[in-house]
Amino acid sequence: MENKPEPILKLNNIEVKYHEVILVLKGVSIEVPKGGIVALLGANGAGKSTTLKAISGLLKHEDGEVTDGSIEFLGEQIHKKRAVEIAKMGIVQVIEGRRVFEHLTVEQNLLVGGHMRKGGDKTVKERLEMVYHYFPRLKQKRKEIAGFVSGGEQQMTVVGRALMTNPKLMLLDEPSMGLAPLLIHEIFEIITRLHEKEGISILLVEQNVKLALNVAPYAYVLENGRIVLDDTSERLKENEDIKDFYLGLTDVGGRKSFRDVKHYKRRKRWLT
Amino acid sequence: MSQTNLFFMTLTTGLMVGGIYALVALGWVIIYKCSGVLNLAMGELTIIGAYVTLTFYQMGVPFVLAVVISLIIGLVLGILTERVFLDRLIGEPILTVIMVTVGLSFFFRGLVEFIWGTNTRVFQPPVFPLKPVKIGFLVIGSVYLWSFVTAIVLLLILVAFFQYTRWGLAMQATADDEMAAISLGVSARFVYAAAWAIAFMAAGVGGSLLGNINGLNISVSYLGLLVLPAVVLGGLNSIPGAIVGGLAIGILQNFAGAYLDQYFPGGVKQIFPFVFMVVFLLFKPYGLWGWERIERV
Numbered sequence: 001m002e003n004k005p006e007p008i009l010k011l012n013n014i015e016v017k018y019h020e021v022i023l024v025l026k027g028v029s030i031e032v033p034k035g036g037i038v039a040l041l042g043a044n045g046a047g048k049s050t051t052l053k054a055i056s057g058l059l060k061h062e063d064g065e066v067t068d069g070s071i072e073f074l075g076e077q078i079h080k081k082r083a084v085e086i087a088k089m090g091i092v093q094v095i096e097g098r099r100v101f102e103h104l105t106v107e108q109n110l111l112v113g114g115h116m117r118k119g120g121d122k123t124v125k126e127r128l129e130m131v132y133h134y135f136p137r138l139k140q141k142r143k144e145i146a147g148f149v150s151g152g153e154q155q156m157t158v159v160g161r162a163l164m165t166n167p168k169l170m171l172l173d174e175p176s177m178g179l180a181p182l183l184i185h186e187i188f189e190i191i192t193r194l195h196e197k198e199g200i201s202i203l204l205v206e207q208n209v210k211l212a213l214n215v216a217p218y219a220y221v222l223e224n225g226r227i228v229l230d231d232t233s234e235r236l237k238e239n240e241d242i243k244d245f246y247l248g249l250t251d252v253g254g255r256k257s258f259r260d261v262k263h264y265k266r267r268k269r270w271l272t
Numbered sequence: 273m274s275q276t277n278l279f280f281m282t283l284t285t286g287l288m289v290g291g292i293y294a295l296v297a298l299g300w301v302i303i304y305k306c307s308g309v310l311n312l313a314m315g316e317l318t319i320i321g322a323y324v325t326l327t328f329y330q331m332g333v334p335f336v337l338a339v340v341i342s343l344i345i346g347l348v349l350g351i352l353t354e355r356v357f358l359d360r361l362i363g364e365p366i367l368t369v370i371m372v373t374v375g376l377s378f379f380f381r382g383l384v385e386f387i388w389g390t391n392t393r394v395f396q397p398p399v400f401p402l403k404p405v406k407i408g409f410l411v412i413g414s415v416y417l418w419s420f421v422t423a424i425v426l427l428l429i430l431v432a433f434f435q436y437t438r439w440g441l442a443m444q445a446t447a448d449d450e451m452a453a454i455s456l457g458v459s460a461r462f463v464y465a466a467a468w469a470i471a472f473m474a475a476g477v478g479g480s481l482l483g484n485i486n487g488l489n490i491s492v493s494y495l496g497l498l499v500l501p502a503v504v505l506g507g508l509n510s511i512p513g514a515i516v517g518g519l520a521i522g523i524l525q526n527f528a529g530a531y532l533d534q535y536f537p538g539g540v541k542q543i544f545p546f547v548f549m550v551v552f553l554l555f556k557p558y559g560l561w562g563w564e565r566i567e568r569v
């Protein structure tokens with residue numbers, strides 16, 4: 001084992017139930033090192049989003065609950081706390097599906113991100129400038145209604161909005177979903193820069209495994225509510241199962257089952 | 273009075289009363305937008321504010337100050353109502369919540385009758401000069417004119433609040449996507465409470481103005497219920513819709529009174545907006561500006 005830096009986030013064997021009966025996570029342990037990027041991979045329905053919601057506390061708003069295990073953020077137990085308190089502590093989740101406030105302008109979206117006023121009014125202006133610095137495109141579009149800007153710009157808006165909260169840890173849920181390759185590239189470049197320059201730790205959920213393994217040095221694979229594999233990205237890229245199932249690189253016949261299974265759902269997502 | 277004269281007089285008076293309806297309707301829409309609650313107690317919110325204003329006015333407090341006091345009490349009552357009655361219902365079926373607002377309306381009505389009785393009361397001495405105002409060939413009761421001006425000013429303040437202030441934006445964000453708003457640290461419970469507070473305040477001012485026009489008794493709550501046709505017309509979750517809907521219902525109602533009363537004597541002015549609402553719903557169930565979700569191109 002290489003000695004890992006101290007974790008900012010630690011999930012200890014958590015179990016999550018929806019509506020008190022539907023068991024979705026069956027003992028998930030994950031660590032995110034301070035200032036690190038960790039990827040969480042897995043098929044549709046594996047429980048990736050549920051894991052993120054358990055951390056951010058949003059789970060409680062979907063009638064879900066952490067029924068066993070614990071979640072520690074900077075050494076403090078947070079799995080009993082309300083979502084708003086957790087946000088105040090410095091965790092922000094970017095929910096999957098580019099959930100902009102569609103009737104507000106791009107800039108108003110960002111301002112809502114500054115709602116908590118961590119550090120006073122002045123910092124909201126400063127942070128806005130900072131977001132525009134990282135996402136110059138948003139500056140151009142700031143007066144436009146967020147519901148009508150392009151998909152890539154919406155994704156930038158939600159990431160920028162999260163950045164406005166001045167987070168220590170960002171939980172990103174499938175930021176590449178349904179975007180053109182060039183845009184994905186652009187967004188991930190910005191995310192990497194944010195991580196390096198602003199020191200934000202990141203837990204990244206992705207279906208685009210190749211991309212995720214390039215961005216994050218360490219990754220976990222979730223299947224059916226359990227972590228089935230975790231390792232450095234270097235080694236995961238060489239792992240036969242990953243190659244076979246997630247990267248579609250085997251010689252047997254190009255893209256394999258996992259992609260095929262997902263194909264229908266992905267298509268559907270693009271259309272909606 | 274000549275025919276054209278009658279027409280324009282009816283139109284202006286309707287528009288002015290409509291301004292008050294618009295204010296109350298806006299309050300209603302805020303609750304619906306932010307928390308999804310279809311509030312059937314709006315009429316009672318209207319009279320409570322009106323009675324509070326009247327009580328302080330009778331005690332010798334200047335009208336404007338009495339309204340401000342009523343605003344503050346509305347703020348407190350709004351927050352209390354949300355906390356006590358509605359907070360625990362978050363996530364319950366929509367019908368349950370609606371039934372609770374019906375229960376609330378009976379509760380408030382009982383409270384009002386208990387405190388203020390059932391006799392009609394008037395603002396004494398009259399707040400607004402009895403002498404009508406002449407604009408060109410139009411003669412408008414000054415109570416209408418002032419009510420309209422007050423309503424419009426408050427509407428503008430409210431719209432500015434939603435567009436430019438931190439809490440206004442947080443409320444709009446919650447209306448758009450509650451989960452995303454929470455993820456940014458916006459307290460949904462605070463937003464709900466603020467929505468009820470604003471509704472109570474808007475309804476209270478609306479009621480106080482209406483009380484100046486017709487005198488005040490329990491039937492003013494019927495006028496508060498006129499927000500339903502107004503918001504149905506505008507679309508349940510549209511702020512501009514509520515404003516236009518309120519104005520339109522005021523005008524429609526006055527025209528019904530002026531032109532249909534001779535054929536259907538009695539209550540046509542009262543029921544016409546509701547008849548209109550039913551017919552309108554058949555053709556445009558989402559109202560003029562109701563959201564369907566924005567489909568990105």
Ligand SMILES: Nc1ncnc2c1ncn2[C@@H]1O[C@H](COP(=O)(O)OP(=O)(O)OP(=O)(O)O)[C@@H](O)[C@H]1O
Pocket residue numbers: 018019022024042043044045046047048049050051062096
């Ligand atoms: N609110 C809910 N109530 C009940 N069950 C839920 C709820 N949300 C998710 N689930 C179930 O939990 C399981 C995991 O869902 P989750 O959204 O976490 O998966 P995911 O890995 O993010 O999948 P995807 O790649 O499709 O986003 C699924 O079987 C889903 O049906």
Ligand SMILES: [Mg+2]
Pocket residue numbers: 048049050096173
């Ligand atoms: Mg998911």
